[in-house]
Amino acid sequence: MIGQLTGLVGQVENERCIIDVNGVGYVVSASTRTLSVLPRPPEVARVLVETVVREDAIQLFGFATSEERDWFRLLTTVQGVGAKVALAILSVGSAGELLLGINAGDKTTFTRAAGVGPRLAERILTELRNKVAKMPGGGTAAPAMGIVSGPSVENDALLALAGLGFRRAEAWPVLSRVLTENENATLDLAIRLSLKELAR
Structure with missing residues (x-):
């Protein structure tokens, strides 16, 4: 399992980037939030990684903070929320916004994300309501090296x-x-x- 990559930032696309580690380019899918704060190619970045192994593929998902990775793991426990939908949610809402949305029972926090309709949003609220107490409230996680974080x-x-x-x-x-x-x-x-x- 790969839990972290440190290497040169290569090509950055809409939903993924390439991290070059000693000449091997790893394709890493990520939220627009993480992609937008990566250093300029070809600078070095450290990206936290969640490895998902399936029968037909091994996929890497990258995160700027451990907080975002924790939310990804939590979101994908909900039936109907796959990795792609979880990244879409993380692209439109920060950890703090997701936490507030769940506590307030606000479906629009999630329906703004591609692939999330009212029914799925309701399921997310229902299934995560009792789980978010253990989640960080927002912004306290240590940033990964080489990635801009915090208000600026x-x-x-x-x-x-x-x-x-x-x-x-x-x-x-x-x-x-x-x-x-x-x-x-x-x-x-x-x-x-x-x-x-x-x-x-």
Whole structure:
């Protein structure tokens, strides 16, 4: 079983990336949150991994924090929530948001994710209501090496741009330039200026 990969960040796509470990490229599926905070290729990153072995394939799922990995494991215990749906949920909601959504019985927290309808959302709420007490409340997990974490204009702007459909590989250079030229830019300004550049 593979529990962690440390290597060069290769190609980053919509739902996965390649981590090059000593010349071997591992294909790692991940949420848009994790993909958006990976260092620029070909910088080194450490990604926490959940290995899923099936009859026809061995799949690797990567996470920026142990907290996100714990939520992935919890979500996939729900009938009807496979790995792909779990990543979709983690792409639209942080650990804290998922926890609040479950405690509040709010189905929309989950129906925002691709592949989750009202019925499945209801099942998630029902099955996880008594399990989330053991889950971290959000943000206390130690970040993996080489991955940006915590509140910052750069991190939040990257997440916002990823949510708008821009790949990290194209958004990061633009955002980096915007923040360099506008040292004290607010999140709103950083996003607006980046969008203006990306629209060209």
